[in-house]
Amino acid sequence: MEADRLFDLFHSEAFSELPLTFAQGRHGCAPNLSAAPWGRAHDLGYIFYYPTYFAQARIELRHHLIGIEYEPGVVRVQLGSGLSLDRIVKSRSFYFVPAGSTIEVRKENACEYVLITLDPERSASLLPELEAFGMLENVIDDRISDAAFRFRRDLLRDGAADDSVQELVRTVIDVLRRGPGDIGAGSERARISSLRLKRALDYIGRHYSKKISVEEIAAAVGGISAFHFAHVFRSSLGQAPHQYVLEHKLHRARTLLIETQGDIAGIAYAVGFSSQAHMTEAFSRRMGVTPAQLRRAAEMLVPGRSATSLAFAGPHGMA
Secondary structure (H helix, E strand, O other): OOHHHHHHHHHHHOEEEOOOOOOOOOOOEEOOOOOOOEEEEEOOEEEEEEOOOEEEEEEEEOOEEEEEEOOOEEEEEEEOOOOOEEEEEOOOEEEEEOOOOEEEEEEOOOOOEEEEEEOHHHHOOOOHHHHHOOOEEEEEOHHHHHHHHHHHHHHHHHOOOHHHHHHHHHHHHHHHOOOHHHOOEOOOOOOOOHHHHHHHHHHHHHHOOOOOOHHHHHHHHOOOOHHHHHHHHHHHHOOOHHHHHHHHHHHHHHHHHHHOOOOHHHHHHHOOOOOHHHHHHHHHHHHOOOHHHHHHOHHHHOOOOOHHHOOOOOOOOOO
Protein backbone atom coordinates (compact mmCIF):
# COMPACT_ATOMS: atom_id res chain seq x y z
CA MET A 1 0.00 0.00 0.00
CA GLU A 2 1.36 3.45 -0.87
CA ALA A 3 2.32 5.78 1.96
CA ASP A 4 -0.30 8.45 1.23
CA ARG A 5 -3.07 5.83 1.11
CA LEU A 6 -1.89 4.41 4.43
CA PHE A 7 -1.96 7.87 5.93
CA ASP A 8 -5.57 8.32 4.74
CA LEU A 9 -6.40 4.91 6.19
CA PHE A 10 -5.05 6.04 9.55
CA HIS A 11 -7.27 9.12 9.39
CA SER A 12 -10.38 7.11 8.62
CA GLU A 13 -9.78 4.12 10.91
CA ALA A 14 -7.93 5.36 13.95
CA PHE A 15 -9.50 8.71 14.74
CA SER A 16 -11.22 11.74 13.30
CA GLU A 17 -9.90 15.21 14.03
CA LEU A 18 -12.29 17.77 15.50
CA PRO A 19 -12.04 21.57 15.79
CA LEU A 20 -9.81 22.69 18.64
CA THR A 21 -11.14 24.69 21.57
CA PHE A 22 -7.80 25.27 23.32
CA ALA A 23 -6.04 28.56 22.62
CA GLN A 24 -4.25 28.48 19.27
CA GLY A 25 -0.94 29.83 18.11
CA ARG A 26 1.70 27.85 20.01
CA HIS A 27 4.99 28.30 18.16
CA GLY A 28 6.36 25.02 16.83
CA CYS A 29 3.14 23.16 17.49
CA ALA A 30 2.41 20.15 15.35
CA PRO A 31 -0.81 20.91 13.42
CA ASN A 32 -2.39 17.65 14.60
CA LEU A 33 -1.51 14.25 16.05
CA SER A 34 -1.31 12.66 12.60
CA ALA A 35 1.52 15.02 11.57
CA ALA A 36 4.08 12.48 12.73
CA PRO A 37 7.46 12.23 10.98
CA TRP A 38 7.39 8.42 11.11
CA GLY A 39 4.55 5.94 11.09
CA ARG A 40 3.95 2.30 10.36
CA ALA A 41 1.09 -0.17 10.36
CA HIS A 42 1.15 -3.24 12.57
CA ASP A 43 -1.32 -6.11 12.64
CA LEU A 44 -3.67 -4.46 15.10
CA GLY A 45 -3.36 -0.77 14.22
CA TYR A 46 -0.64 1.85 13.81
CA ILE A 47 2.46 3.20 15.53
CA PHE A 48 3.70 6.80 15.26
CA TYR A 49 6.90 8.40 16.54
CA TYR A 50 7.24 12.09 17.45
CA PRO A 51 10.82 13.18 18.22
CA THR A 52 10.54 16.90 19.06
CA TYR A 53 6.98 18.12 18.61
CA PHE A 54 4.53 20.09 20.59
CA ALA A 55 1.22 18.31 20.21
CA GLN A 56 -2.17 19.97 20.08
CA ALA A 57 -5.21 18.10 18.90
CA ARG A 58 -8.85 17.34 19.51
CA ILE A 59 -9.76 13.86 18.33
CA GLU A 60 -12.53 11.32 18.43
CA LEU A 61 -10.87 7.96 18.89
CA ARG A 62 -11.94 5.07 16.72
CA HIS A 63 -9.00 2.98 17.91
CA HIS A 64 -7.75 2.45 21.44
CA LEU A 65 -4.79 4.79 21.98
CA ILE A 66 -1.63 4.08 23.98
CA GLY A 67 0.92 6.86 24.42
CA ILE A 68 4.42 6.28 25.78
CA GLU A 69 6.33 9.30 27.08
CA TYR A 70 10.10 9.40 26.68
CA GLU A 71 10.23 12.76 28.48
CA PRO A 72 8.21 14.28 31.33
CA GLY A 73 6.22 17.47 31.17
CA VAL A 74 2.88 19.19 31.68
CA VAL A 75 -0.09 18.31 29.48
CA ARG A 76 -3.47 20.05 29.30
CA VAL A 77 -6.12 17.36 28.83
CA GLN A 78 -9.89 17.38 28.43
CA LEU A 79 -11.68 14.04 28.19
CA GLY A 80 -15.15 14.24 26.68
CA SER A 81 -17.14 17.09 28.20
CA GLY A 82 -15.12 17.05 31.40
CA LEU A 83 -12.96 19.81 32.78
CA SER A 84 -9.77 20.85 30.99
CA LEU A 85 -6.97 20.13 33.48
CA ASP A 86 -3.19 20.32 33.60
CA ARG A 87 -1.69 16.89 34.21
CA ILE A 88 1.91 16.22 35.16
CA VAL A 89 3.34 13.44 33.01
CA LYS A 90 6.16 11.26 34.31
CA SER A 91 9.17 10.19 32.29
CA ARG A 92 8.87 6.63 30.93
CA SER A 93 5.15 6.48 31.72
CA PHE A 94 2.33 5.37 29.46
CA TYR A 95 -1.35 6.17 29.19
CA PHE A 96 -4.36 4.43 27.65
CA VAL A 97 -7.49 6.06 26.20
CA PRO A 98 -10.28 3.72 25.03
CA ALA A 99 -11.87 3.83 21.59
CA GLY A 100 -15.02 5.93 21.50
CA SER A 101 -13.49 8.68 23.64
CA THR A 102 -13.19 12.30 22.61
CA ILE A 103 -10.00 13.83 23.94
CA GLU A 104 -8.38 17.22 23.62
CA VAL A 105 -4.70 17.56 24.42
CA ARG A 106 -2.02 20.23 24.41
CA LYS A 107 1.51 19.60 25.58
CA GLU A 108 2.98 22.61 27.31
CA ASN A 109 6.55 21.74 26.34
CA ALA A 110 8.04 19.84 23.43
CA CYS A 111 8.18 16.17 24.41
CA GLU A 112 9.31 13.03 22.64
CA TYR A 113 6.73 10.26 22.57
CA VAL A 114 5.30 7.35 20.62
CA LEU A 115 1.64 6.57 19.94
CA ILE A 116 0.22 3.09 19.34
CA THR A 117 -3.34 2.47 18.19
CA LEU A 118 -5.28 -0.78 18.49
CA ASP A 119 -8.30 -1.45 16.28
CA PRO A 120 -11.11 -2.59 18.64
CA GLU A 121 -12.33 -5.26 16.22
CA ARG A 122 -8.89 -6.67 15.45
CA SER A 123 -7.77 -6.64 19.08
CA ALA A 124 -11.03 -7.96 20.63
CA SER A 125 -10.02 -11.63 20.51
CA LEU A 126 -6.56 -10.93 21.97
CA LEU A 127 -7.68 -8.34 24.50
CA PRO A 128 -11.31 -8.81 25.60
CA GLU A 129 -10.23 -7.07 28.83
CA LEU A 130 -10.18 -3.70 27.03
CA GLU A 131 -13.96 -3.47 27.25
CA ALA A 132 -13.52 -2.79 30.98
CA PHE A 133 -10.86 -0.10 30.58
CA GLY A 134 -11.38 3.58 31.18
CA MET A 135 -8.59 6.11 30.81
CA LEU A 136 -5.28 5.17 32.44
CA GLU A 137 -2.47 7.68 32.89
CA ASN A 138 1.01 7.98 34.35
CA VAL A 139 1.43 4.21 34.50
CA ILE A 140 5.01 3.06 34.97
CA ASP A 141 5.90 -0.36 33.59
CA ASP A 142 9.55 -1.15 32.96
CA ARG A 143 8.75 -3.72 30.28
CA ILE A 144 6.91 -1.16 28.16
CA SER A 145 9.43 1.64 28.67
CA ASP A 146 12.38 -0.68 27.96
CA ALA A 147 10.72 -1.93 24.75
CA ALA A 148 9.96 1.67 23.74
CA PHE A 149 13.60 2.69 24.21
CA ARG A 150 14.78 -0.30 22.12
CA PHE A 151 12.29 0.68 19.40
CA ARG A 152 13.65 4.24 19.34
CA ARG A 153 17.26 3.05 19.28
CA ASP A 154 16.61 0.73 16.32
CA LEU A 155 14.64 3.38 14.46
CA LEU A 156 17.28 6.06 14.87
CA ARG A 157 20.20 3.78 14.09
CA ASP A 158 19.07 2.60 10.69
CA GLY A 159 15.51 3.80 10.06
CA ALA A 160 14.02 0.32 10.28
CA ALA A 161 12.41 -1.13 13.37
CA ASP A 162 10.25 -4.05 12.25
CA ASP A 163 11.30 -6.41 15.03
CA SER A 164 11.19 -3.80 17.75
CA VAL A 165 7.77 -2.55 16.58
CA GLN A 166 6.40 -6.05 17.00
CA GLU A 167 8.16 -6.43 20.37
CA LEU A 168 6.72 -3.14 21.62
CA VAL A 169 3.17 -3.96 20.51
CA ARG A 170 3.39 -7.45 22.05
CA THR A 171 4.67 -5.96 25.31
CA VAL A 172 1.81 -3.44 25.44
CA ILE A 173 -0.70 -6.25 24.83
CA ASP A 174 0.84 -8.41 27.56
CA VAL A 175 0.65 -5.57 30.09
CA LEU A 176 -2.93 -4.61 29.16
CA ARG A 177 -4.01 -8.26 29.52
CA ARG A 178 -3.59 -7.84 33.28
CA GLY A 179 -6.74 -5.72 33.30
CA PRO A 180 -7.32 -2.22 34.72
CA GLY A 181 -7.45 -3.43 38.31
CA ASP A 182 -3.85 -4.66 38.16
CA ILE A 183 -2.45 -1.66 36.29
CA GLY A 184 -1.97 1.40 38.46
CA ALA A 185 -0.27 4.76 38.36
CA GLY A 186 2.70 5.55 40.54
CA SER A 187 2.45 7.05 43.99
CA GLU A 188 0.80 10.45 44.23
CA ARG A 189 2.74 11.42 47.35
CA ALA A 190 5.00 14.48 47.46
CA ARG A 191 3.72 16.06 44.27
CA ILE A 192 4.26 19.63 43.08
CA SER A 193 1.53 21.79 41.56
CA SER A 194 1.49 22.12 37.78
CA LEU A 195 1.89 25.90 38.09
CA ARG A 196 5.06 25.57 40.14
CA LEU A 197 6.34 22.85 37.88
CA LYS A 198 5.80 25.07 34.83
CA ARG A 199 7.89 27.77 36.51
CA ALA A 200 10.70 25.25 37.05
CA LEU A 201 10.55 23.91 33.50
CA ASP A 202 10.39 27.41 32.04
CA TYR A 203 13.46 28.41 34.06
CA ILE A 204 15.36 25.33 32.89
CA GLY A 205 14.24 26.03 29.31
CA ARG A 206 15.79 29.50 29.49
CA HIS A 207 19.02 28.56 31.28
CA TYR A 208 19.77 24.91 30.40
CA SER A 209 22.88 25.79 28.36
CA LYS A 210 24.56 27.16 31.51
CA LYS A 211 25.43 25.38 34.71
CA ILE A 212 22.37 25.75 36.94
CA SER A 213 21.87 24.46 40.44
CA VAL A 214 18.85 23.02 42.24
CA GLU A 215 18.96 26.08 44.51
CA GLU A 216 18.58 28.40 41.51
CA ILE A 217 15.65 26.43 40.09
CA ALA A 218 13.94 26.30 43.50
CA ALA A 219 14.40 30.07 43.88
CA ALA A 220 12.73 30.61 40.49
CA VAL A 221 9.78 28.49 41.66
CA GLY A 222 9.56 30.44 44.91
CA GLY A 223 8.53 29.50 48.44
CA ILE A 224 10.24 26.12 48.56
CA SER A 225 13.60 24.88 49.85
CA ALA A 226 16.06 23.30 47.43
CA PHE A 227 15.90 20.00 49.33
CA HIS A 228 12.10 19.80 49.26
CA PHE A 229 11.97 20.97 45.64
CA ALA A 230 14.37 18.24 44.51
CA HIS A 231 12.24 15.65 46.31
CA VAL A 232 8.87 16.71 44.87
CA PHE A 233 10.35 17.30 41.39
CA ARG A 234 11.61 13.72 41.23
CA SER A 235 8.39 12.34 42.69
CA SER A 236 6.30 14.24 40.14
CA LEU A 237 8.36 13.74 36.96
CA GLY A 238 10.27 10.55 37.64
CA GLN A 239 13.60 12.36 37.20
CA ALA A 240 15.87 14.35 39.48
CA PRO A 241 16.36 18.01 38.46
CA HIS A 242 19.91 17.41 37.19
CA GLN A 243 18.66 14.48 35.08
CA TYR A 244 15.93 16.64 33.58
CA VAL A 245 18.46 19.38 32.74
CA LEU A 246 20.64 16.84 30.93
CA GLU A 247 17.63 15.42 29.09
CA HIS A 248 16.64 18.95 28.08
CA LYS A 249 20.12 19.56 26.65
CA LEU A 250 19.83 16.32 24.69
CA HIS A 251 16.33 17.23 23.52
CA ARG A 252 17.50 20.61 22.27
CA ALA A 253 20.55 19.06 20.62
CA ARG A 254 18.33 16.43 18.99
CA THR A 255 16.05 19.14 17.63
CA LEU A 256 18.99 21.07 16.15
CA LEU A 257 20.50 17.92 14.64
CA ILE A 258 17.19 17.01 13.00
CA GLU A 259 16.03 20.44 11.88
CA THR A 260 19.29 22.23 10.97
CA GLN A 261 22.55 21.57 9.18
CA GLY A 262 24.69 23.03 11.97
CA ASP A 263 27.93 21.21 12.67
CA ILE A 264 27.82 18.75 15.56
CA ALA A 265 30.56 20.42 17.60
CA GLY A 266 28.80 23.80 17.35
CA ILE A 267 25.53 22.26 18.47
CA ALA A 268 27.27 20.61 21.44
CA TYR A 269 28.63 23.95 22.66
CA ALA A 270 25.34 25.77 21.95
CA VAL A 271 23.33 23.49 24.24
CA GLY A 272 25.88 23.53 27.04
CA PHE A 273 28.12 20.49 26.58
CA SER A 274 31.82 21.04 27.16
CA SER A 275 32.77 19.26 23.93
CA GLN A 276 31.43 17.21 21.05
CA ALA A 277 32.86 14.10 22.73
CA HIS A 278 30.91 14.88 25.92
CA MET A 279 27.65 15.21 23.96
CA THR A 280 28.36 12.04 21.98
CA GLU A 281 28.92 10.10 25.19
CA ALA A 282 25.64 11.42 26.63
CA PHE A 283 23.74 10.55 23.44
CA SER A 284 25.16 7.04 23.35
CA ARG A 285 24.38 6.41 27.01
CA ARG A 286 20.86 7.88 26.98
CA MET A 287 19.61 7.10 23.47
CA GLY A 288 21.75 4.26 22.19
CA VAL A 289 22.83 6.30 19.15
CA THR A 290 25.46 8.92 18.41
CA PRO A 291 24.67 12.44 17.17
CA ALA A 292 26.07 11.45 13.76
CA GLN A 293 23.68 8.48 13.57
CA LEU A 294 20.78 10.73 14.49
CA ARG A 295 21.84 13.25 11.84
CA ARG A 296 21.77 10.47 9.24
CA ALA A 297 18.21 9.67 10.33
CA ALA A 298 17.19 13.34 9.96
CA GLU A 299 15.99 12.90 6.37
CA MET A 300 13.20 10.75 7.76
CA LEU A 301 12.54 12.83 10.86
CA VAL A 302 12.50 16.43 9.58
CA PRO A 303 9.20 18.03 10.65
CA GLY A 304 6.88 19.23 7.91
CA ARG A 305 7.61 16.52 5.37
CA SER A 306 4.59 15.22 3.52
CA ALA A 307 3.11 11.82 4.25
CA THR A 308 4.36 10.46 0.94
CA SER A 309 7.97 11.03 2.03
CA LEU A 310 7.63 9.10 5.28
CA ALA A 311 8.86 5.60 5.95
CA PHE A 312 5.51 3.82 5.99
CA ALA A 313 5.10 0.10 5.52
CA GLY A 314 2.18 -2.27 5.40
CA PRO A 315 1.08 -4.61 8.19
CA HIS A 316 3.64 -7.09 9.46
CA GLY A 317 2.74 -10.49 10.78
CA MET A 318 2.84 -11.11 14.49
CA ALA A 319 3.19 -14.59 15.91
